[in-house]
Amino acid sequence: MQIAIVLASAEIITGVVALSWIAGGLGLLGIAFCVIGFWFPIAVHRF
Numbered sequence: 001m002q003i004a005i006v007l008a009s010a011e012i013i014t015g016v017v018a019l020s021w022i023a024g025g026l027g028l029l030g031i032a033f034c035v036i037g038f039w040f041p042i043a044v045h046r047f
Helices: 002-014 017-039 041-046
Strands: none
């Protein structure tokens, strides 16, 4: 999540739109990991 926030801030400063897409994708990935860790903690050990 922290990397996504930094990339979103860098997009505002530089104006490179691709950084906002990357930041959004990393943010969604971070939220997915939070959901898995909170609601399905045993699922991580199955992989």
